[in-house]
Amino acid sequence: MAKAGGTPTLEAATVEGLGADELLDLHRRMVRIRVFETEAGTLMEAGELPGFLHLYVGQEAVAAGAMATLTDADQITSTHRGHGHAVAKGAQFRPMFAELFGRLDGYCRGRGGSMHINDLSIGMLGANGIVGAGLPIAVGAAFASWYRGDGSIAMTFFGDGASNIGTFHEAANMAAVLKLPVVFVCENNGYAEFTPQARHMLLEDVADRAASYGMPSEVCDGMDAVAVKLAVARSVERARAGDGPSMVEAKTYRYYDHQGVKGLRIPYRTQEEIDAWKKRDAIELLEARAVADGVLGKDVFEKVWAQTRADAEDAIAFAKASPEPDPADVLLNVYTTEA
Amino acid sequence: MAKAGGTPTLEAATVEGLGADELLDLHRRMVRIRVFETEAGTLMEAGELPGFLHLYVGQEAVAAGAMATLTDADQITSTHRGHGHAVAKGAQFRPMFAELFGRLDGYCRGRGGSMHINDLSIGMLGANGIVGAGLPIAVGAAFASWYRGDGSIAMTFFGDGASNIGTFHEAANMAAVLKLPVVFVCENNGYAEFTPQARHMLLEDVADRAASYGMPSEVCDGMDAVAVKLAVARSVERARAGDGPSMVEAKTYRYYDHQGVKGLRIPYRTQEEIDAWKKRDAIELLEARAVADGVLGKDVFEKVWAQTRADAEDAIAFAKASPEPDPADVLLNVYTTEA
């Protein structure tokens, strides 16, 4: 198993048990994230985007694998590093890029920015600028599922660093006591900003904290979308069956800096470490394995990349052409005014 | 082991390993709590005390056993149910009763009341009206011990209910990561207000939550002052040796209602349950065992009771005679004005 922040020692990705369609679905979700984030990073480096940008590159297998277990009726809450979750859940490039530019056609009509992208029509209950704040909100979404008995579930994403804040503890315990259909997915990339995991908690596995709530948990390879999907699917099944919450921890890595693309200051990570993780790049792993196993051909993947790049190009052009919000409308949507 | 909120199945108290002096010390601390609280309850029932009163009767073994491991240089933080901790740490009856009456000679000069009694001269850093708030403050006190390297430690008391609030989690993790000399003592009386433990958490032992922080923990019989002292002493030793924080859970029971003496509404506990716990009353257990083992005679205990009752009588008279604070002084002590 990978040591967070250390050298990855995971086995090669598995494709077992998943059909070509499912693999392609995972691949497509990952590629869409990778392309979106790479483009966003380029735009930011070029000084074209206002505000902060917490890129998801490197962690694609987690969002892709987890989201492949959900339907649009299922709800997720996300984090400051939310683009990957949005894209994997099915968000569109056009309003996403438009939001990064602060334009009227953005998901938040330019009001929210990177950290507040949401799409209620697909069950994406929003990124969040406050570490840990999404966890209890997901518990509330799961409460609504339970209250209505509509078969939907909720899933919340959080980092290794977030597992130290009070809301993690409160949300997990609340979900367990009320036996709500929610899955807690920890994306352990080994760092909270610039602090390595070993300096912010003493356990190796965040998942072990689930025991405090009588909650089942498991750890999976967060560079392997198939492994993530299979692990999360077990938790989702429990949630749908009315057996309450579960926790899944995916060991993963972010390629870029905490915020933006390149770290400007102290090298809190070694190049060696970064390289080692990149050798197990989730997309490359999946492609290589699928090709080696003869499940899918290289050409299929190429098409996905090409199509996705074209989508991004289109979306960026769309975003740049989108009008800026009108300052006269600043009070819009502070309140819901009429029923 | 006692099931919190259920029928106690603990063995009789042990006096092993403790000398007559130590037993008498434990006894004296417990009796002082019992008498103080019983008198306070009587005064409250008679309508003589303003505000809230969360009585500690039933839980005396915990405060007595734990505090017997500390010196005045060691710091504690307490809870809304703080009288027992204050008394066991060495607080005086006179300023305690005066504070309950809101008088000038009270520990808070009448400004604080029951929930804020403190005595910095003996390392009592205050009761606290906010559930869970004392935990990180104790971590800070322990930080000061570590920073100064003065050999002192800190201890924080909290209930089963408090183990569900965010500050419990944050404080425990912080203490563990920084390896601070602090002991977390959970007084599990089986209820958070009127909610039984089984409905506010899924574990039987709060102490198991220490594992989330890589922290050693143990459970002890909270009706047996000797058992508490021995268990807490092990944690204190670790703290003093620089081995970081530990957690001790004491299974105990409160005899009176959550607030005040008698519950006025729904019987959230059965008389049977209350009676069963009272059969293992901490003071009676200790007395009976010490007498049976021939370590101490009944007369010694009688003297303690008599002396303590006299102290209480004196203190109540003192408190009643203490002047009320002057409304002209309301702005006193909002700020420290001169160094």
Add this chain to the structure above:
Amino acid sequence: MTATLEKGATPARTGRQLTYVKAYNEALHQVMREDEDVFVIGEDVAGYGGVFHMYDGLLTEFGPRRMIDTPISEAAIVGLGVGAASRGLRPVVDIMFMDFLAVCLDQVVNQAAKMKFMFGGDVRVPLVITVASGAGLGAGAQHSQSLEAWLAHTPGLKVAMPSSAYDAKGLMVTAVRDDNPVIMMLNKKLLGAKGDVPEEIYAIPFGQATTVREGSDVTVVALGRMAVEAAAAAEQLAGEGISVEVIDPRTVQPLDTDAIVASARKTNRVVVVHEAVTFGGLGGEIAAQITDIAFDHLDAPVMRIGAPFSPVPFSPKLENAYVPDRAAIAAGCRRILERS
């Protein structure tokens, strides 16, 4: 069946007497009957009925699906409310003492309040957060605060401060039906106060002040329980030949500036009174609004009466002196009349 009071309408009083807390409780019974999406969650709200009896009887009628006890986890309780509300339910979250908002304020001000705006409008957060506020019970510095100024300063929130049983019911009905997060501040000292409460369900619109008493010499704008004290002061001053108009804004966010300014224009002298400490309290906001709009009508600067700048003291003697009361209000009125 359901009456929503029009602006300026005088609600029908029926002579039926109910306590403030019972009126709040009746509102919940009625809105829960009318709307299956309403549920109540908090510490000891179900089995125990709430530490202030606010939720008595609801578990029996609505069962454990709609009346939910929780662990001591305020941030998760409010967060649960936010998540459930964003999915269309109408949670009523109980946070017991208002002071406890400090342990969960992020979910209130950074999540519930901002979600709709940050999301570009695509969400509604019909969430009610009920808190017990106010001093006067010897509850000490951490169980006695009036923190409406924090909340009214937070765009996205609404804040109701009922001063009577009638308002407790009517404002609660509106709060639950509102599609925005609402803080419902029940005053602890008023819980047992009886008043006229019609049995039918009725809603008092937010942002509509009520004229507790008409008068012509001086206007007292009084928040929450201070409306009761102001009315008593007015009664007393009437005996001295001073005619006091008492305005209770009922909600401080939104604030009925029109009604307040209209009264100021009529009496030319205004006293604003609240339980919160004066410095940084809403008295400043209200005074500034009045002065800005009706400057030329004022015979004297708007006077503010609030608590002195200290935490709430425990001792009854100190606490009584600390919280503004009818005597302080009457004195203020006399002073402002002398000054102008």
Add this chain to the structure above:
Amino acid sequence: MTATLEKGATPARTGRQLTYVKAYNEALHQVMREDEDVFVIGEDVAGYGGVFHMYDGLLTEFGPRRMIDTPISEAAIVGLGVGAASRGLRPVVDIMFMDFLAVCLDQVVNQAAKMKFMFGGDVRVPLVITVASGAGLGAGAQHSQSLEAWLAHTPGLKVAMPSSAYDAKGLMVTAVRDDNPVIMMLNKKLLGAKGDVPEEIYAIPFGQATTVREGSDVTVVALGRMAVEAAAAAEQLAGEGISVEVIDPRTVQPLDTDAIVASARKTNRVVVVHEAVTFGGLGGEIAAQITDIAFDHLDAPVMRIGAPFSPVPFSPKLENAYVPDRAAIAAGCRRILERS
């Protein structure tokens, strides 16, 4: 070595230029040298030097005992500060963005602020909590707030809002030496702004406003970064023949009412400006105080300029329109002169 400025004293400017954030950083270096009990704790303050470079170089000089990185646990971070301060240490706690105070406000307002009072006086809480506040960086609704109104409304706290590098250093020195909990609000948009900063250690007393510019037609009381905007507006208005006096209170708790009122008496017209939303902001408090004391000197009601009643929008276009700036202040000054 150590200079504490007397009330009204003009601090010696030496021509040495430092950025605002470097000035803050220099204050810390100096107070940590002079007092072994001072330490810094927070997320990424040590190894990384703080996400805003506030703590650069301190780890190297003072080592890991006095520069402590923590898990993401704001309530525990502040709580640790409270506990350590109550034992006589002088913690500087970094909470990064001011908005994050909402996750740990209990430790700030119910513990740190009230402890001395509740305890009957027998404790000191010499705690500094540093936060980065303010909008203008496209950081969105949860990373851009100015929440001084919450804190200044809390008895027991002090609140400093430096508007220059000079003040960042001098107020920080005072904050660390103060025996009370102090909130040090650094404005994010000013971090890189250079100004005159003497090398020696010096302390600017709390509750002492500074006259940024003298003038005779209208007074602008400007909080935090708004003092910079107000000075620019004054410069512009000077060209139009309007003489503006700019007062920067430096600390809003305590507030230098005397200086503000003196200026109001001189110019007879006052504009108060802050970044926070107008409703419930300190503009109301300041306006009410001025009006109360200097009513007869005012030619027009005190004008308040603040942000509109919405969360901070992300889009630069909206955000620029949202935050008050020199143009808005100049317009306000012209308007108040027309009005009176």
